[in-house]
Amino acid sequence: MLYLAFFIIYTFIFVFGICIGSFLNVAVYRLPNHISIAYGRSFCPKCHKQIPNRDLIPIFSYLHLKGLCRNCQAPISPRYPLVEAFTGLLAVGLFWYYGFNLTALVIFSVACILTIIALIDIDTMTIPNNLLIALSIPAVLIYWFFPEISLLARIIGFFAVSLPMFLLNFIKADAMGGGDIKLMAVSGFMLGWQNILLAMFIALLASGLAIVYLLAAKQKTTQSHIAFGPYLCLGIITALVYGKPIIELYFAFFNLY
Numbered sequence: 001m002l003y004l005a006f007f008i009i010y011t012f013i014f015v016f017g018i019c020i021g022s023f024l025n026v027a028v029y030r031l032p033n034h035i036s037i038a039y040g041r042s043f044c045p046k047c048h049k050q051i052p053n054r055d056l057i058p059i060f061s062y063l064h065l066k067g068l069c070r071n072c073q074a075p076i077s078p079r080y081p082l083v084e085a086f087t088g089l090l091a092v093g094l095f096w097y098y099g100f101n102l103t104a105l106v107i108f109s110v111a112c113i114l115t116i117i118a119l120i121d122i123d124t125m126t127i128p129n130n131l132l133i134a135l136s137i138p139a140v141l142i143y144w145f146f147p148e149i150s151l152l153a154r155i156i157g158f159f160a161v162s163l164p165m166f167l168l169n170f171i172k173a174d175a176m177g178g179g180d181i182k183l184m185a186v187s188g189f190m191l192g193w194q195n196i197l198l199a200m201f202i203a204l205l206a207s208g209l210a211i212v213y214l215l216a217a218k219q220k221t222t223q224s225h226i227a228f229g230p231y232l233c234l235g236i237i238t239a240l241v242y243g244k245p246i247i248e249l250y251f252a253f254f255n256l257y
């Protein structure tokens with residue numbers, strides 16, 4: 001009976017996450033094009049025909065239409081159902097990890113904003129300022145949920161990575177994007193200086209691995225830019241959720257030797 005209750009609750013959370021994921025897709029498409037995310041119907045970007053309600057069911061509609069627009073048969077990006085499924089799993093994972101409380105909800109909202117930032121950065125190589133303003137709301141709220149990270153540690157965190165990134169631009173012009181710098185400032189306040197350093201380390205490691213992979217697969221040359229934002233977002237969310245155990249493990253490891 002208890003298992004059934006858990007199954008029903010997590011199914012509900014998964015569906016909730018999928019619906020939020022559907023909204024994230026809308027935001028990723030509309031924000032860079034300056035279309036309101038609150039009003040207006042979704043339309044096919046190819047034939048501009050409004051998408052009927054029956055084709056707006058997350059994941060299911062994509063599978064039912066076999067990834068093609070009902071009107072013009074243009075292929076729909078598999079990214080839409082993937083983002084929906086990803087957000088659903090994210091919701092299940094975070095509520096399972098934190099329990100059914102406000103902490104889980106705030107962390108989930110951070111993860112959602114970071115997902116939008118990462119995808120818009122992939123599409124446009126920029127991070128819109130209004131998303132950084134949106135991120136600053138949970139970034140400040142989180143202080144009440146994790147008071148063990150002091151206000152001073154958070155203020156140092158604001159500058160710990162953003163300032164070196166900013167100064168790097170004087171040595172090599174446009175080495176770091178302005179959006180990336182602002183993202184690491186807001187996130188630095190959210191995480192505190194220890195965790196924002198960890199976030200940067202994870203971002204450098206992940207982007208390094210990705211560059212090696214892309215070079216090996218000959219998909220990119222050394223000349224072309226890669227969006228750094230997605231790797232920063234990956235580092236930020238990892239440090240936010242697992243920062244404490246990772247840093248404890250790190251110190252435990254070096255005390256042994």
Ligand SMILES: [Zn+2]
Pocket residue numbers: 044045046047048049069070071072073074
């Ligand atoms: Zn179409």
